[in-house]
Every structure is written in C-alpha cells, then in structure tokens.
Amino acid sequence: MSELGQRVNEAQEEALEQQAYLVRFLLGHTLVPLAGRTFLRGVLPTRDAVRVVTGAADAQVGPASVAYEIPLLDDDDEPVTAPLVLGWTRTLAVGTPPGSDASVMGMALVRVDTDTLEPAPPPLADQALRVLHTLAWPFVEAPPNPALCGFLFTGPDSMRLYLAVEESDGLIAADVRLTGALTALLAALPSLVCEKERWAPDTADPHCSHTVDLTAW
Incomplete structure (x- = not known):
C-alpha cells in the first residue's frame, strides 16, 4: 500500500472511532427531550462529520426531522468532544430550525458552522448521566466489534x-x-x-x- 493510501485508511479508521465514541455518549440522550418536545432521533455517520437527527418523539424519517451535520474536527484539527456536540445540538433544538436547501433521506440537512454557535450549558441531569456512564460502562481497550x-x-x-x-x-x-x-x-x-x-x-x-x-x- 502506498504512503498516501495508508494515511487515507488511518484517517478513515480514526473517523469511525470518533463516530462510535459520539454514538456511545449520545445514546443516553434519546429518551428525554433536548429542548421542548424535540428529541434526539439518530446519529448518522458521514465523511468527516456526524449528522445528528432531531424531531418529535414519534417523528418518522422525513420532513418532520432535521439532520444537523457537525464536523468531527475543530479548527485546530482536534476531535470534537461528545459533550460539545450535545451542547451544539441543544442550542439548535431551541426555536425554529435554520432554513436549508439540502436534504438527506427526506430530512432537511443543515450544515452547522460551529464557529458561530454557542453550545448550551449542560444541565445537572447530563452531568449525573456522565458520572453513571463512566462507572457503569468504563473505557475498555478493546471496543465492541463490529x-x-x-x-x-x-x-x-x-x-x-x-x-x-x-x-x-x-x-x-x-x-x-x-x-x-x-x-x-x-x-x-x-x-x-x-x-x-x-x-x-x-x-x-x-x-x-x-x-x-x-x-x-
């Protein structure tokens, strides 16, 4: 394999690891509203980003849901943290979703400019869940496969x-x-x-x- 091909494969593996980490963190936030009556309905993996899907608790895939595309890396090429992604999503879930001409799987697709977006501060329930997850699901060197x-x-x-x-x-x-x-x-x-x-x-x-x-x- 060429050096370029190896770097591409390593970047893909790092992206998958980052997406899996974000999913593990966000799973616990599917059962309570992000804001008002808006719930977390999915986390979709895509190249160099995740698409966080929001909608009503019973929303079907389609116009009733919104997919917010959030980059996996910040401006310093450092992986974004899951609490930060959750904070941005909570901010976006408040009020009317931004307009978008793009769509994916029938849902409006909004590409998020994280430079101009302030993450919502975590409520105490988030902090409690983080403590419990850390103790109940400690990090292990061998992640689940697949x-x-x-x-x-x-x-x-x-x-x-x-x-x-x-x-x-x-x-x-x-x-x-x-x-x-x-x-x-x-x-x-x-x-x-x-x-x-x-x-x-x-x-x-x-x-x-x-x-x-x-x-x-």
Whole structure:
C-alpha cells in the first residue's frame, strides 16, 4: 500500500472511532427531550462529520426531522468532544430550525458552522448521566466489534444500526425491530451482518454501503 493510501485508511479508521465514541455518549440522550418536545432521533455517520437527527418523539424519517451535520474536527484539527456536540445540538433544538436547501433521506440537512454557535450549558441531569456512564460502562481497550457508528429511529418499533464490518468497504446498516426476541437478535447480530448474502444495496441512504434486513429475524 502506498504512503498516501495508508494515511487515507488511518484517517478513515480514526473517523469511525470518533463516530462510535459520539454514538456511545449520545445514546443516553434519546429518551428525554433536548429542548421542548424535540428529541434526539439518530446519529448518522458521514465523511468527516456526524449528522445528528432531531424531531418529535414519534417523528418518522422525513420532513418532520432535521439532520444537523457537525464536523468531527475543530479548527485546530482536534476531535470534537461528545459533550460539545450535545451542547451544539441543544442550542439548535431551541426555536425554529435554520432554513436549508439540502436534504438527506427526506430530512432537511443543515450544515452547522460551529464557529458561530454557542453550545448550551449542560444541565445537572447530563452531568449525573456522565458520572453513571463512566462507572457503569468504563473505557475498555478493546471496543465492541463490529463498532456501532450510527443509528436512526425509523418507526415506532424499528431502527437502523450503522455498523463497521471489516469485510465491507463501507458501513453496513442493519434494520431491526424493537419487539420480538431481542436477546437472541443481539447475540446473533455480529455474525448476521457479516453474511454477505444478506447484503443489499440502498441507494436512498448515503450513510452506508449495504443494508441488512433483520426486521423479520
């Protein structure tokens, strides 16, 4: 592999690690409103950024949701922290979303200029959750495999999981239902998403290379 190719691969791996870190942190904030009646509905991985999706608690993927694209690195090329991403998202969730001519998967896409945006200060509930997460889910040297790099609530009882599968040239999006035999599904998920015969293209979703439909599993 050329030196340039190696640098590209290293940058991609660092981006995936950063996206997985942001997802782990933001998962705990899907159950309470960010502001008013606006909830965190997803975190979509894309090149050099994450797209934080907000909407009502029961919002479907479409015009009722907004995707805010936030760069993974700051002006000094340092990775942005998850509390900062959450603070920016809380600020954006207050009031009317900025206008945008861009869209993704039927949602308005707003590219965020973090230089001009003040993050909302964390409420005490955020601080308490951070303490509990640190103690309950301590950092481990070997992260989960495949890594969860994004998620999106797609319906009242369904969601899409974006997973970094080594055998794929991009992320695999697994569609799952939240009802049924979840324990069995979660145990089998790492092997199911690696079965290439299950992979299918999805031209409507730019955040993955293939999808796997596990809603009937």
